[in-house]
Amino acid sequence: MADEAQITDLSFEEALRELERIVTRLESGDAQLQEAIDLYERGDQLRRQCAARLDAAQARIEAIRTDAQGRPAGTAPFAAG
Template structure:
């Protein structure tokens, strides 16, 4: 496996997970991978995709929670899970 491919997904940054997903997809698309390994790659790819999507969703939620003043100017951010 490529470097970083065996690192736990939960320990990866978004960028690491995205790169690992790209490598996984390229390997699957190559058609040179035995069936059993293809299944393992597909499963890991799906977990990487979910991890990337969750991080993107969290970032979008944080962006959506930008606090504005009375003139509509951003004044900061509020955590997504904050009561508001």
Template sequence: MAEDPQNISDMSFEEALRALQQVVRQLEDGEVPLDQSIALYERGEKLRAACQARLDAAQARIEAIVLDAKGQPSGTKPFDGSE
């Protein structure tokens, strides 16, 4: 396994997602010894958590456009995902 020396917290979302996809491919190939598979799985979980945190943060920043009674934009409100 070629360990990516880049710290996960320093990665962009896209870099972390690509690294996670690489981990999944390596695990699916089944050619990695058990100890390395465990290390890959642990790194994959950290990458998944980092991606999810970035997605959650992005969702929290999204604002929904509020329309008035005439259907015209009248402002914004925080997106809460319940609509």
């Protein structure tokens, strides 16, 4: 649980950099089995944190709606697509 608390304190960029380091280490094939398992678990936690941060950021983005004359008429939630 201490790792999870630390992960939630990381910025998106910090979590992504750590995740990239973990992927590089795992892809190198140099990690012993237990270390690889630990790295994988930490990487999965980081991946979930990054996804949650992206989802939260996307929810905050709003698209400006326009009226028939092209004037701003309000905002609408961002629609990914």
